[in-house]
Amino acid sequence: MVPQFSATPLDSRRIRAALAGHAIGNEVQLHEELASTSDHVREQGFAGHPHGLVVFAESQTAGRGRRENRWSAEPRQDLLFSILLRPVVGIEKFSRLATLAALGLSRGVEGARDPEAVLAGASRPCSGKDETPLLQSQPARVRQVFSPQIKWPNDLLLGGKKFCGILAEMFASPSGPFLVLGAGMNVNGVTFPPELRGSATSLRLESGGQALDRTGLAIALLRGLEQALQFWDTGFESVITEIKQRSFLLGKRIHARIGDVSVEGMAHDLGREGGLVLRRDDGSLLELTSAENARLA
Amino acid sequence: MDESNSPSPKESLLDLQEIRQIVDLMAQNELSYFNLEMGAFKIKLRRGSDLEAAKDLLSSMPVAAPAVAPAAPLAVAPATIESGPSSHTPAAVESNARTINSPMVGTYYSSSAPGEKAFINVGDSVDESTTVCIIEAMKVMNEIKAEARGTIARVLVEEGKPVQYGQPLFELK
Numbered sequence: 001m002v003p004q005f006s007a008t009p010l011d012s013r014r015i016r017a018a019l020a021g022h023a024i025g026n027e028v029q030l031h032e033e034l035a036s037t038s039d040h041v042r043e044q045g046f047a048g049h050p051h052g053l054v055v056f057a058e059s060q061t062a063g064r065g066r067r068e069n070r071w072s073a074e075p076r077q078d079l080l081f082s083i084l085l086r087p088v089v090g091i092e093k094f095s096r097l098a099t100l101a102a103l104g105l106s107r108g109v110e111g112a113r114d115p116e117a118v119l120a121g122a123s124r125p126c127s128g129k130d131e132t133p134l135l136q137s138q139p140a141r142v143r144q145v146f147s148p149q150i151k152w153p154n155d156l157l158l159g160g161k162k163f164c165g166i167l168a169e170m171f172a173s174p175s176g177p178f179l180v181l182g183a184g185m186n187v188n189g190v191t192f193p194p195e196l197r198g199s200a201t202s203l204r205l206e207s208g209g210q211a212l213d214r215t216g217l218a219i220a221l222l223r224g225l226e227q228a229l230q231f232w233d234t235g236f237e238s239v240i241t242e243i244k245q246r247s248f249l250l251g252k253r254i255h256a257r258i259g260d261v262s263v264e265g266m267a268h269d270l271g272r273e274g275g276l277v278l279r280r281d282d283g284s285l286l287e288l289t290s291a292e293n294a295r296l297a
Numbered sequence: 298m299d300e301s302n303s304p305s306p307k308e309s310l311l312d313l314q315e316i317r318q319i320v321d322l323m324a325q326n327e328l329s330y331f332n333l334e335m336g337a338f339k340i341k342l343r344r345g346s347d348l349e350a351a352k353d354l355l356s357s358m359p360v361a362a363p364a365v366a367p368a369a370p371l372a373v374a375p376a377t378i379e380s381g382p383s384s385h386t387p388a389a390v391e392s393n394a395r396t397i398n399s400p401m402v403g404t405y406y407s408s409s410a411p412g413e414k415a416f417i418n419v420g421d422s423v424d425e426s427t428t429v430c431i432i433e434a435m436k437v438m439n440e441i442k443a444e445a446r447g448t449i450a451r452v453l454v455e456e457g458k459p460v461q462y463g464q465p466l467f468e469l470k
Contacts, residue, residue, distance in 0.1 A: 091400055091401060091439075092401060094401075094434070094437055094439060095401065095402075095403070095434035095435040095437050095439075096435070097437050098435055098436040098437050099435060153435050153436050154436050166436070167436075167438070168436060168437040168438065169437070169438045169439075169440070170437060170438065170439040170440055171440050172426075172428075172440060172441075172442045174426070179437070258404070258459065259404070259455075259456075259457035259458050259459070260457070273435070274435055275435070284318070289402060289403070289434060289435055289459075290403060290404040290433050290434065290435065290436075290459065
């Protein structure tokens with residue numbers, strides 16, 4: 001049983017210091033509990049806060065996924081945050097955000113490969129007893145700890161199981177549209193509701209049970225996001241190219257629902273805007289830009 | 298078909314098979330006009346009395362090899378897939394009616410979440426800042442404003458159904 005509130009809290013001062021001068025993270029808020037980080041950032045957006053505000057919460061009472069799928073997590077175990085974005089791109093490119101975020105967070109997880117960045121702060125093992133940090137017992141500095149895959153369009157997987165979800169929302173305010181990018185990443189949590197067992201995992205579970213330094217990981221994630229967002233307007237084709245290399249679905253047979261319509265076929269390619277191109281049994285190509293429950297057939 | 302002024306089918310963004318699909322989809326969804334411009338490539342399709350003739354013309358032409366790259370999402374948005382008999386027929390709009398149109402390709406939702414109250418209903422008054430619906434595109438949930446004043450006369454789209462760029466969502470009176 002993981003003891004609640006005994007885990008190392010996020011260090012917001014360290015995050016602020018690491019992101020000084022960066023667009024993403026120019027303002028960082030840390031709350032012990034919020035109903036929803038995305039709802040909070042939305043309010044801040046309407047209140048006029050600038051681009052790049054990042055709000056973390058150690059726990060959420062009403063975290064949301066797509067179309068209000070609830071996201072629950074134990075306090076101080078995972079990373080729950082939302083970012084305020086005031087893009088300069090046109091509305092027709094807003095739909096790129098979730099794709100960009102999936103790549104940015106994947107890179108961030110990979111960028112945290114250095115044990116000193118991610119694992120040095122490890123303090124609470126699954127058993128509740130102290131464990132030797134991976135850095136001391138296994139100083140494999142060149143080893144890439146995590147190689148996440150992207151399940152179209154914006155779920156992050158390790159070993160075929162989801163460990164991170166992304167929610168992007170656009171709001172129109174009198175001062176112009178803004179977007180709220182929310183993410184929930186399973187980091188040190190090791191228990192999941194029965195309905196998620198078998199389909200969910202955490203970085204801790206995928207790295208041998210060692211607790212991770214969430215602060216170092218948060219910094220890596222925000223840097224990865226900022227880097228990916230540079231391709232929001234131009235150079236998006238390079239994002240698609242990289243996502244293809246990380247795709248979980250490409251080359252597999254999938255089933256998806258669009259409203260009350262079911263579709264099935266081979267995940268053949270990604271379109272230039274990130275849509276999933278299916279090759280159906282009759283040979284025809286079909287590009288999905290929105291789908292619920294895209295899954296292996 | 299009104300015109301297709303790409304240099305040749307093989308140099309165009311869309312191959313003939315895809316153009317034929319668009320024509321079919323226009324008919325199935327009762328769309329009267331399709332326009333796509335990307336760089337030097339331009340294609341305009343107008344559906345009218347000569348549609349059948351255009352389809353006959355397409356079917357008589359050699360079919361290009363299957364395209365490696367899919368068409369832009371605009372051309373093959375999920376609105377048009379698997380559109381079985383009368384699965385979704387967009388409501389007709391009076392030519393002079395004022396409408397609130399979709400600013401993007403995506404999926405229409407009337408409320409913030411399943412089971413939640415719809416943002417607006419027939420008879421509601423709206424102004425420029427009234428949120429009327431959500432359009433989801435590539436998992437980005439876009440809150441759409443009315444951008445106009447009036448009273449909702451009709452809702453022209455169905456919950457969870459794909460919509461096209463510029464497609465009327467609501468009729469105003």
